[in-house]
Amino acid sequence: MATHAFRGIQKLNRVLDASIKTLNFILRRTSTSARTRLVTGSSGEKIFVPLNDVSYPEILLHEFVWDNIENYPDHIALECGINGKKYTYAQAKDATNYIGRSLRNMGLKEGDVIALVAPNFPDTVLGFLGGLSGGLVITPINPHYTVDEMSKQLLRVKAQAVITSSSIASTMLVATRACLPPKAPFIVIDDKIGSIPEGSIPFDDLITRGKSLPLVSTNATCNDTAVIPFSSGTTGLPKGVMLTHRNLVSNIEMTQSCFGDAYRPTTSTHQEVTPLILPFFHIYGMSAVVLSRLSFGTKIITLPKFVPETFLDVLQKNKATVLFGVPPIVLFLSASPLVKIQHLESLHTIISGAAPLAKSDVDKLFNKFNIDSSMLKFRQGYGLTESSAVAFVEDGYKFASIGKNMSNCLARLVNIETKQDIATPGETGELWIKGPHIMKGYLNDEASTKATLTEDKWLKTGDIAYFDEDYDFFITDRMKELIKVKGFQVPPAELEALLRTHPDVNDAAVIGIPHAKYGEVPKAFIVVNEGKKPTEDDIKNFVKGKVSDYKQLEGGVMFLNEIPKNTTGKILRSKLKSEYQS
Known part of the structure; x- marks a missing residue:
C-alpha cells in the first residue's frame, strides 16, 4: 500500500513537472544550462550536477514492473x-x-x-x-x-x-x-x-x-545482483556486468523523469504502443525499452528479427506511437522506398541510442516526409551496460549531441594524458559518470572492475567527449578507436557523419591504418545507394575542404556491400581492421 501511494505521489509530481515545463518553455530554451550546474568536489574535481534528482523506491525489479497494474490490468502488456x-x-x-x-x-x-x-x-x-x-x-x-x-x-x-x-x-x-x-x-x-x-x-x-x-x-x-549481461567495457573480452535491483529500478525512474514528456500516461482510453525490434538480450532493449515501458503500462509488440516488410506492417497495423531504434533503423526509415508516411503517422516520438547519429541523418527522415518536428519528436539517449542503460538524454534540439547527464547521474570530463578534470567548453576528455545506476562491478574480475570503477565509484566510460556552453555533451569517439595522424586525434564518427551526407552514399565507416610517415591515416568504407557508382576520387574530393588536412582519406576508399555492425548498430571496427587494413 505504501509503495502504491509512493508511486501515486511520483505520478502527481510528474504531472506537475510537465505543467511547469510547458509554462516555462521559452525560459528553459533561453537558458538550457540552468538544468545543470558545474561544482567543485572535495578533491578539486569538476562535477556536472543535474538539478532535478528524482526519488526511487527500495523495491525489487520485478515488483517494481508490476507495481501499478491495478490501473490497467486488462490492457495488453506483451x-x-x-x-x-x-x-x-x-x-x-x-x-x-x-x-x-x-x-x-x-x-x-x-x-x-x-x-x-x-x-x-x-x-x-x-x-x-x-x-x-x-x-x-x-x-x-x-x-x-x-x-x-x-x-x-x-x-x-x-x-x-x-x-x-x-x-x-x-x-x-x-x-x-x-x-x-x-x-x-x-x-x-x-x-x-x-x-x-x-x-x-x-x-x-x-x-x-x-x-x-x-x-x-x-x-x-535491492543490493543483490538481478541481471548479468555481458559487455566488453572500454577494452578487452566480454565481461559479466553485475547489475543490482537498485541499479535497474533507479535507472527506470531516472529515465522516466527525463524522457517522461515523450510518453503519454496509460488510461482507459489511451495506451502507448512500442515495437520491440531491439534485441532483448542487450541492455538497451532490456532495460530502456521493455522494463521501463512495462513499468508504465505500454503495449509492447515483440519482433524476433528485423524483416523490413514485417517491421513496417507492425508499425502501421498496431498504430505504434513510440519507436526505440538505433542509427541503422533511422537510416532505413529515411532511405528505403518501402517506407511510406502511413507507416509513421501514429508515431509521436522516436528515440535513438547505442551509436552516434548526425543531425543530417535525422534531417533526411524529416525532409523525406515533410514531417513537422512539433508533431514527431526525435530524442537520443546515451549509456552503457555498466550504467544500466541510460546516462544522458538529448531533448531534440541538438541531434548531434547526447544532451545532458540525466537526473541522479553525476558527470566529469577527464583529460586523457594529464588526468586532470576539464571545465572548459570544447576541450575533449574521457567521460566519467556516477550514480545509483552504476554497476556493482564485473563478475569475478576484480582487475577489470578496478580499471573501470574508481575507489569512489566513478565509472570510466572509455568515451571521448566535450561539452558546449549549454553543458550539452558530444561524443567524439571511443578512446581505442581514435585515429592518430601526426599526433592529431581524428574521430572516425566525424568523418562517417560527413560521408553519409554525400548523395551517393548510403552508409560509411572509417578506421585508421598504419602509415610510415604519419603514424596512421583514415581509410573509408562506403556502401553506395542503389544505381550509384561514385569513384574513390569522388569520395576523396567530397571530403576535401570540409575537414582539416590531417583528416583527409589518405588511407583510401573501399566500397562494400555492407558495413559490419553488431546488433545495436555499432560499427565493428576491429573486423574492418582485421579484414581490410592494408
Whole structure:
C-alpha cells in the first residue's frame, strides 16, 4: 500500500513537472544550462550536477514492473508481432509468479543463475521476470552466438538452467553439454519454427505447473545482483556486468523523469504502443525499452528479427506511437522506398541510442516526409551496460549531441594524458559518470572492475567527449578507436557523419591504418545507394575542404556491400581492421 501511494505521489509530481515545463518553455530554451550546474568536489574535481534528482523506491525489479497494474490490468502488456500471442498485464504478472514457483520447485536455489537465450518473444520477457520473482539471477545471451561463445558465457556465470526457444534449441543443447550440471533444467519456448528436443521442458508447462505450487519467498534485497549481461567495457573480452535491483529500478525512474514528456500516461482510453525490434538480450532493449515501458503500462509488440516488410506492417497495423531504434533503423526509415508516411503517422516520438547519429541523418527522415518536428519528436539517449542503460538524454534540439547527464547521474570530463578534470567548453576528455545506476562491478574480475570503477565509484566510460556552453555533451569517439595522424586525434564518427551526407552514399565507416610517415591515416568504407557508382576520387574530393588536412582519406576508399555492425548498430571496427587494413 505504501509503495502504491509512493508511486501515486511520483505520478502527481510528474504531472506537475510537465505543467511547469510547458509554462516555462521559452525560459528553459533561453537558458538550457540552468538544468545543470558545474561544482567543485572535495578533491578539486569538476562535477556536472543535474538539478532535478528524482526519488526511487527500495523495491525489487520485478515488483517494481508490476507495481501499478491495478490501473490497467486488462490492457495488453506483451504481444507477438508474428503469431499474435498476447498477455494482458494481469495475465503477465500471474504468469511470471507461476514461472518463478516452477523454477524453484525444480530444485533451483535462490541466487542461482539462469541463462536466457531466445529472440524477442513475449515468453522471453516472462521468463526473465519469472526468474527474478523466484529469487534467481538472469544472464541474457545473444541467441545468434556460436556454440563456443554461448559456452564461454555459461561457464563464466556458472549457469544452473537455460531458457531458450525451439529454433535454436539444438545449438543450445550442444553448448550446454559441458557447461551445465547434470539434469539441469533445459526449458524451451515453442516458437513454431523448430522442435522441442526430447527431455526438455516446454516453457508453457512452467505456467501450468506453477498455478498449483506454493508462493516463493526470497531474501533478496535491492543490493543483490538481478541481471548479468555481458559487455566488453572500454577494452578487452566480454565481461559479466553485475547489475543490482537498485541499479535497474533507479535507472527506470531516472529515465522516466527525463524522457517522461515523450510518453503519454496509460488510461482507459489511451495506451502507448512500442515495437520491440531491439534485441532483448542487450541492455538497451532490456532495460530502456521493455522494463521501463512495462513499468508504465505500454503495449509492447515483440519482433524476433528485423524483416523490413514485417517491421513496417507492425508499425502501421498496431498504430505504434513510440519507436526505440538505433542509427541503422533511422537510416532505413529515411532511405528505403518501402517506407511510406502511413507507416509513421501514429508515431509521436522516436528515440535513438547505442551509436552516434548526425543531425543530417535525422534531417533526411524529416525532409523525406515533410514531417513537422512539433508533431514527431526525435530524442537520443546515451549509456552503457555498466550504467544500466541510460546516462544522458538529448531533448531534440541538438541531434548531434547526447544532451545532458540525466537526473541522479553525476558527470566529469577527464583529460586523457594529464588526468586532470576539464571545465572548459570544447576541450575533449574521457567521460566519467556516477550514480545509483552504476554497476556493482564485473563478475569475478576484480582487475577489470578496478580499471573501470574508481575507489569512489566513478565509472570510466572509455568515451571521448566535450561539452558546449549549454553543458550539452558530444561524443567524439571511443578512446581505442581514435585515429592518430601526426599526433592529431581524428574521430572516425566525424568523418562517417560527413560521408553519409554525400548523395551517393548510403552508409560509411572509417578506421585508421598504419602509415610510415604519419603514424596512421583514415581509410573509408562506403556502401553506395542503389544505381550509384561514385569513384574513390569522388569520395576523396567530397571530403576535401570540409575537414582539416590531417583528416583527409589518405588511407583510401573501399566500397562494400555492407558495413559490419553488431546488433545495436555499432560499427565493428576491429573486423574492418582485421579484414581490410592494408
